[in-house]
Amino acid sequence: MTESNLPATLAPCILRAIETQGYTSLTEVQSSVIKEEAHGRDLIVSAQTGSGKTVAFGLAMANDLLDGGEMLPPARDPLALIIAPTRELALQVSRELTWLYSQAGARIVTCVGGMDPVKERRQLNFGAHIVVGTPGRLRDHLERGAFDLSGLKAIVLDEADEMLDMGFREDLEQILEATPETRRTLLFSATMPGQIVALARRYQRDALRISTVGENRGHGDIAYQVMTVAPADIEHAVVNLLRFHEADTAILFCATRDNVRHLHATLVERGFAAVALSGEHSQNERNNALQALRDRRARVCVATDVAARGIDLPNLTLVVHVEIPRDAETLQHRSGRTGRAGKKGTAVLIVPFPRRRRVEMMLRGARIEAEWTEVPSPEAIRAADRQRMLDKMLAPVDAEDDAEDLAIAEELMSQRSAQELALALVRSHRASLPQPEELIASAPDNIRQAHHRAGFEDVAWFRIDIGRQQNADPRWILPLLCRRGHVTRGEIGAIRIGANETFVQIPRNLAERFGNAIARTAVPGSDDEAGVNIEPSSTGPREQAREHRKGRHAPGARRPPHSEGHAQHPNGVKPYRPKPAGGKGGFGGGFKGKGPRGRD
Known part of the structure; x- marks a missing residue:
């Protein structure tokens, strides 16, 4: 049995819940928020994505909510309010706090855009210890009198920098103004821009600053790779990356809804089990997509930045930046979906040749050491497939597990040789895999x-x-x-x-x-x-x-027709510009061009 290093100062009900989840120690940020110097104080916490922030603020406010008791009082008006920037993050926070406070009898209500507001108000009427939600929906419930914040003991602003970037400042200020001055304000933000400092100065008192973000901002458990490609080869590069890594779960980031839709359709057509997440999807569609990833029915998620913010997917080992992040912070947040809880992850940036300089500057600014390499070739993919197939086929098999399977195996052995069966197995395995792509140019x-x-x-x-x-x-x-x-x-x-x-x-x-x-x-x-x-x-x-x-220069000579004032089409009609062969959409001005195999 693994020895537990959990602090004995935790409330017994919280301690039991953590042990039930199988944890034997706390992360750095979780330990920092429960130190004696942090008790009862407002907090400004800077921590990397994936460092256990949700459990951290759950632990930080536990003493305030329990008030020395073993169980929470009957649910009436909220004791704690958690505000998150997106629906997915709010739902994730709600799930984490549900197990953390499961032994304390907590009633948690989630209020997010895209869900039925009438149903949410009905749940609030029954009482809640903790309310988790997005700024706009919480403000709407507050204005309608769905809950009373006068008895609030703690308010948490999770990823406050992102909420301000998304334009929620007015919503946050209205909610904060409705809370009592005696409440604790816990502000969690990956970065500390000027507007976060101003918000803290206005709504916090003697706040303790906690930072677990080191000087090297690159995540230690993430290996960064950069691959330069021709603009027309971006889609092919994505296919080869997915095939080479065969990750349990991979997430592909695009900049727009249209590009998410296009890339998702392309991958599904190629045989990948993929789902899409963007602002055009309803909450039920998002929930179904995330559940498919958790159940392993899908292994690839194509998403926009906002839709993927706060997503925590188990076994996510590959992040691909199909389109270059707008800045270093976006790069960090995207990549931070992997490399969590001590697990290793890989983040790959696909960079069109003309934009290499911009990516170099972004990586320098983020102090990220990245390996500049080439997109996996079909030969490298086939070699990786061979090794994966051998590992899988040579793994020990318990013949007594399934009598029906054993009977089929014996019948096959009686009719075919071992070599024929092995060959059929190899061909069946290869046929189930999408074909890799030949890329056109390396530089x-x-x-x-x-x-x-x-x-x-x-x-x-x-x-x-x-x-x-x-x-x-x-x-x-x-x-x-x-x-x-x-x-x-x-x-x-x-x-x-x-x-x-x-x-x-x-x-x-x-x-x-x-x-x-x-x-x-x-x-x-x-x-x-x-x-x-x-x-x-x-x-x-x-x-x-x-x-x-x-x-x-010859006397009376005429200028060539192509130089008569403006460039012309090859047929003398209009300037020629390369167009995607497959129609509208795509990345880099040639995303859907035909590949070496002639596919549209």
């Missing part, structure tokens, strides 16, 4: 330096009739060439972009095949990449530029 510099690679001593030039004025860029020209010319990125040499035209090197032994494929995939007049004109060029970019200069 833009590889494109610009391609002419230095071996195998490009003898090359043929091809001309594309778009250039800088038509938004030509190697990051989308390279995948276009791969798709149209049926070649790999390693078979494309230098890409040289001019004002209104681009020249590309192809090894001469592949030039005929490349030219034939380009001709087959061309659709003259098309408004997408199939309408881009690509043709063999007998002269390279230097010779072509020289001819243009001669023509420009």
